[in-house]
Amino acid sequence: MKIPGTRLLARIVLALLAVAAVAVAVTGCSAIKDASKSDTAKAKVGDCINVIKGSAVDSKTEPVDCSSEKAVYKIVQTYDTKTDCSEDYTSYEETLNGGTTAFLCLAPNFKQGSCYIDNNLTGYQFADCASTEAAFRVIQRIDGQVDELLCGAESEKFLTVSDPKTTFCLGRPKA
Known part of the structure; x- marks a missing residue:
């Protein structure tokens, strides 16, 4: 049946x-x-990272909450292959066995009042303002505008990012 x-x-x-x-x-x-992939390489656009150890070939980084003063960079673009980032951004490449596993374009995410190390080879790192390593202090952070003329007399230098529009007014690390 x-x-x-x-x-x-x-x-x-x-x-x-x-x-x-x-x-x-x-x-x-x-x-x-x-x-x-590391936790940093798994991060998405809008996430932030801290640079624990800067190195041209073996950096140590970790994702952190973007409100943290140690959130040195914000991820603005992610790719699986090597890509040229805009001059406003810092490139982060992670490789495994000779192949790129992640490629990130990072924008500075400095906090007003915080100090940072500036190294041409390894990028920015958070620093204690009393440290001899600290290269600059963020006097003022201006979101939504790219205009160095907004920086006051206390600022010695400035840094601008076009996307997201941000102006960082920089001064000596020790206040």
């Missing part, structure tokens, strides 16, 4: 199992690819 619709039911069940298997395979491959 045949039960009507059993073949149709069997086909539907097999189709659903096939779709589930494909979904698991795609998700699993993506998870394996991301497993080789």
